[in-house]
Amino acid sequence: MIYTIVKKNSYQDSINLMLLTNSISTIEGVNKAQIMMGTPANKDIFKTAGLYSEELETAESNDMAIVVDTDDENKMSEVLEKVEQYLKDQSISNKGNDFETVRTWDRAKKALPDATLALISVPGQYAAEEAEKALDLGLHTFIFSDNMPIEDEVRLKKKAHEKGLLVMGPDCGTGILDGVPIAFANVVKKGRIGIVGASGTGIQEVTAIIDRLGEGVSHAIGTGGRDLKEPVGAITMMDGIRALENHQQTDIIVVISKPPAKEVRNEVVDLLHSVSKPVVTIFLGEKPTQHEGNVYQAYTLEETARIAVDLAKGNEIKADYNQGNFEAANTDLKPSQRTIKGLFSGGTLASEAAVLISDALGLGSAITNEDGYVLKKDGHIVVDLGDDKYTQGKPHPMIDPETRARFIDEAGADEQTAVILLDFVLGYGSHDDMASALLPSIQKAVSHAHNEGRTLHVVASVCGTETDPQDYQAQKKKLAEAGIIVKDSNNEAVRTALAIVGLKVKDVQKAHVDAKAPAKAFDLTVSKEMEALVNNKPSVINVGLKSFTDSITAYGGRVVQFDWRPIAGGNEKMRKILALLK
Amino acid sequence: MKYNSMDEANRAVIEKISGSAPFLVDVVPAKDKIKELTEGKVLLHAGPPIKWEDMTGPMQGSCIGAALFEGWANTEEEAKQMLENGEVTFIPCHHVNAVGPMGGITSANMPVFVVENRSEGNEAYCIMNEGIGKVLRFGAYSEEVINRLKWQKNVLGPTLSKALKLTDNGLNLNVMIAKAITMGDEFHQRNIAASLIFLKEISPYIVQVEDIDNKDLKDVIKFLADTDQFFLNIAMATSKAVLDGARKIEEGTVVTAMCRNGKDFGIRISGMGDEWFTAPVNTPQGLFFTGYSQDDANPDIGDSAITETFGVGGMAMIAAPGVTRFVGAGGFSDALTTSNDMMEICIDQNSNFTIPTWDFQGACLGIDARKVVETGIEPVINTGIAHKQAGVGQVGAGTVRAPKECFEKALEAYAVKLGLI
Structure with a gap:
């Protein structure tokens, strides 16, 4: 039986209500619950969830609609009590804001x-x-x-x-401005490396690695994922590059991008060749073969961070940053176990995994996306669970473990699965303790496979820093103690997963060549507003x-x-x- | 429109509010100032226009009391008969430069304060506060009530009139309000400081009044000293005089009146002149005297929301920490939140009335109907709560919101008037 309560003029933001929904759903005897503001769009979501009622029609945009499916009408008073308590606790915690x-x-x-x-x-x-x-x-x-x-x-x-x-x-998920993390961002030391990036977890991974390697970040400017598409023409990225070029405390510029439109890419690269500072670029899905003039081209996020750190430290730039031992011991796979299931909360981390796996399979490095699946080949999958497809009316997988837990279940039951590949993204905005939140599902999947005579491997990377609000070392430790192979970077984690199924990425040795002169001259000056932003x-x-x-x-x-x-x-x-x- | 923008028009309106110069100059029988009251049996009432049969208990009770006071009837039954037969004409106070608390029932011989707004040369009127307990404004009409009204007519009114005439120029109300707001008054639910200031200012003149017998003198001083809310009615007349002066600018979206008749809440905005925009009133929520509860509460009633329109009352909740509990708010931090919220729907702050507990920010100035609609923040009104039955009187105090539908209707009408839709 479906029960509806409409709380008039009680506005809460959607993240709060999603968390509240989760909390109400855990009440014993509640089959299903959904709490949302009564907007027309949300009413459709109620309908889709099979939680539509006549009373819901009376709810308006500023009214909170609580719809609960339960067999026991008496549960409703408990639900209401819990809702009130949640809202009250919040108003208490809101007290004393500075x-x-x-x-x-x-x-x-x-x-x-x-x-x-x-x-x-x-x-x-x-x-x-x-x-x-x-x-x-x-x-x-x-x-x-x-x-x-x-x-x-x-x-x-x-x-x-x-x-x-x-x-x-x-759709800008992350940023760091003068040491201040904005939105979903890690706490990173201040330093000389300035970043402009058209990707959220791309920036998080690069900044976190820079921090762990002992260098720091001046600014990390997010551009949104479409900035390098044709109609936008990289307006933000180009202005961001100019801002960093003019920012005294920035010595190295890093550019991170999802696959760009070709014309736009060329324009950006021309601008990069015109600036006075060394630049590291990564265009996800491109496998560069050389460094050109002041522009160093990376293939992986880890390589991006390492080149930037070497530039900052004045070290010589290596021809290959992907040397390393990624072998896993005692892989002990059944013949059926051939595939990697990459279940990601970070979109760019998922893309990077897809690129590397596809490359190792000899299928090239281009990125596709079908319903959040950035890779779906020969039983291998890499899915971005933060894709719109999975976040309609649900919290992002960096906040909430539920969707990923479901995918882990499925992957564990699949007898083809050799490796489950995961990312744990720490920092502001993310879950307080995602390791503990996901471990029960991971352990269940592993023991399920074990009972069927299969050894299921789980490889994870933790994207975070020692100064993040979560405890970086404790997260790694929890995962490692549960038998998960924990790696420092997504790059290493993917390569380890590949090694388990007997695959390997073929890396190139990059030569450093002189750059062609840019096709045109660029105005590198910036507005006083832009100076104010970076200074x-x-x-x-x-x-x-x-x-x-x-x-x-x-x-x-x-x-x-x-x-x-x-x-x-x-x-x-x-x-x-x-x-x-x- | 003769202004370049709505903001410019609104600015002109609020400049007339902040630049106003209200003075209390006299107390006279209502009929001396309001000629409509001399044209047969006429009663003024609170709020937008309403018919006898639509009035709630307290307002009907007040009408009966007024009929007895004026000698139109000798008994309650006679009075009721007369009212039900339609023998009495009703006019909203607001239509004749007046305002009235709760029922707002005002008849020809009731003494009214005369407040003169010298910046615009207009006047406004309001009957005198009767104290607490059994009082006409809450619908009581017992002998005690009628006797008090007669005493006000025969003794208090004439005495204050004579005293005021002994002053140089009347009493400067901006000064009194500015002082009292620093002493913890918000002029709707709490007027104790302003009432004391009034007593302090007027007593030297009262004692100079000639031909007053000793008992009357004692009674007048005792009544003024006992009546904590005495200044409320002066504050209402002040607010009305100031806002009527300001609405001479017939453009813009500044709210120039808010009032309730127990059935409908009505507002006016500067750009729409005399037109009322109404929606059903809410019922106040608050604290109740022992023996009464929310079930006894009459729906929102009275012209006293003119104080909120002026920027005090609930809008200045933060000025009066002493009453925040009484009106049901959760304490000082809630009062702060309330006043901060109210600033979201106001255009500016009135530097005439700086509030110490608000870091000396000025009281709210100029409710912009557009901001009310945009944010959905409805103006908050501090109010007494009347029992829904006539004659029981006040049963509590609390807060109530002005329904946003009024503001939506006003904006829509104004957009039509300007030919925008």
């Missing part, structure tokens, strides 16, 4: 008059509008929100460029997810929390009228 909370841009600007950055994590359909307001207020904009139409991205980035501002994103700790108007304030206050940035709600409660008619009454 930042102001506001509800409008006007107040936000008054509360933080010298704000430099707007961090926007509102639902995708509203992100462009809010980003536009931020730009109009002269703010650089970091758009965490995804699902923004590309036309909006192009318009916003052009506008920002005109105004001397930077739009990081949309100061960020002052942030955080529009949306409140948890993003944690890392900013912890690392000396200033922040005002903008508790965003849809304009006019999502009432389209009033929204139009408001737009007219200017």
Whole structure:
């Protein structure tokens, strides 16, 4: 029986409600539960989940809808009690914030008059509008929100460029500005390596390795995954490169990108050949064969970090960074066990795994994506569980273990599986203790296979630093003690998994050649707004997810929390009228 | 529109609010200032227009009391008969430059404060506070109530009138409000500091009034000293005078009145002149006197939300930590949150009234209907709670919100008027 409770005018952001949903779902006797704001889109999700009721129709955008499937009506009072407790605990934990909370841009600007950055994590359909307001207020904009139409991205980035501002994103998961981790980011030492990246976990992996190798990062500027696509034309990446070129404390520039449009790539590389600083590039899916002039070209994220660190330390650059022993002992596989199942929470880490496995299979290094499967060949799979396909109405796998646990179950039951390959991404935003959260599923899968006479290998890398909010060493230890082969980088983990199934990536020795002269001259100057962004700790108007304030206050940035709600409660008619009454 | 933008129009309106100069100049029988009250049996009431049969208990009770006070009827039954027969004409206080607390029932011979807004040359009126317990504004009409009204008409009103005439220029209300807000008043639920300041200012003149017998003198001083909320009605007349001055600018989206008749909540915005935009009232939530509960609460009623429109009352919750518990809020930090929230829907802050507990920020200035609709933050009103039955009186105090539908309707109408839709 389905029961519905509508709490009028009780707005919570979606991450909070997803966590609350998880907590309610664990109540004994609750078959299924879903708690969401009563927006039209969410009502569709309720329908899909088989949790639709008449009463749900009365819920509006600012109302919290709690729908529970239970055989015992009395459970509802327990559910309600738990919901109230959760919301109350939250308001207690909200007490004593050292930042102001506001509800409008006007107040936000008054509360933080010298704000430099707007961090926007509102639902995708509203992100462009809010980003536009931020730009109009002269703010650089970091758009965490995804699902923004590309036309909006192009318009916003052009506008920002005109105004001397930077739009990081949309779908920008990570950033580090002057030592302050933004959104999903690791705590990394400050240093001389500046990064511009069109990928979230790509930046996380490279910055974490740089930190562990003893060097540091000046800034890591996210661009969003589509910046190097044709219509956008790398507006943010090129402006970011210029900003780092002009930033005194940056000595080395690192560029990380997903597969770019060819024209755009050439334009970016031409710009890189024009800057005065050494550059390390990685275009995922490309297997470079040489370094050219000031531009060092890497194949893997680990190699990217290692070259940058050697440049920072003044060491000679090696021809090959992939030497290493990746053999695993006692592999003891049944003949049926031939495949790797890569189950990833990080999109770029998944892509890197796909590239390396595909390369080792002799299939080239190009990346595909089908329903989140970035590789699906001969029984090998690599799946990005953070893909939209798996995150509709569910928390991201970096926050919540549930989806990945399900895939681990399936992989364990598959008698072809030789290796389960995993990533554990630490840092702000991520789960407090994902190792403990996933271990039960991993152990269950291993023992299930064992009972059927198979040895199931699990290889994992942990992307994190000693200073992350989670305990990096303890995470590694927990995994290792459970019999998991733990590697420092995703590159090593993938190569180890390949070794277990008897495969190997063929690496190239890269020569260092002179660069061709760039096709045109570039203006390398930057606006004073851009100088202000790179030469100061960020002052942030955080529009949306409140948890993003944690890392900013912890690392000396200033922040005002903008508790965003849809304009006019999502009432389209009033929204139009408001737009007219200017 | 003669302004370049809505913001510019709104700025013009709020400049008239912050630049106002309200003075308390006299106390006179209502009919001396409001000629409509001399045209047959007429009663003023709180809120937007309402018919007798739609009035809730307290307002109907007040009407009966007023009929007895005016001598239109000798008994409750006679009075009721007369009202039910439609022999009495009803006019909203707001339509005749007046405001009235709770039921807001005002009749010809009730004494009213006269507040003159010297920056705009307009006046506003409000009946006098009757104290607590059995009082007309909550719908009580016992002999005790009628006798008090008669005493106010015969003694208190004329005495204050004479005293005020002995002052140089009346009493400067901006100054009194500025002082009292630093002493913990928000002018809706708490007026004790302002009432004391009033007593302090007026007593030297009261004692100079000639031809007053000793007992009356004692009664007047005792009543003023006992009546903590005496200044509320002066604050209401002040707010009305200031906002009526400001709404001479007939453009913009600044809220220029908020009021309730027990059935409907009504607002006006500067760009729409005299037109009311209404929605069903909410029922206040709060603390109740022993023996009463939320079930006894009458829906929201009274013109006193004019104080919130002016930027005080619930809008200035942070100024009055002393009443935050009484009105049901959770303490100082909740009061701070409330006032911060209210700033989200206001255009500016009134530097005439700086609030020490708010880091000397000025009180809220100019509720922008657009911001109410945009954010969904409804103005908060501190209010007394009337029993829903006539005559029982006040049963508690709390807060209530102005329904956002009023603001949506006002904006839509204004967009139509401007030819935008």
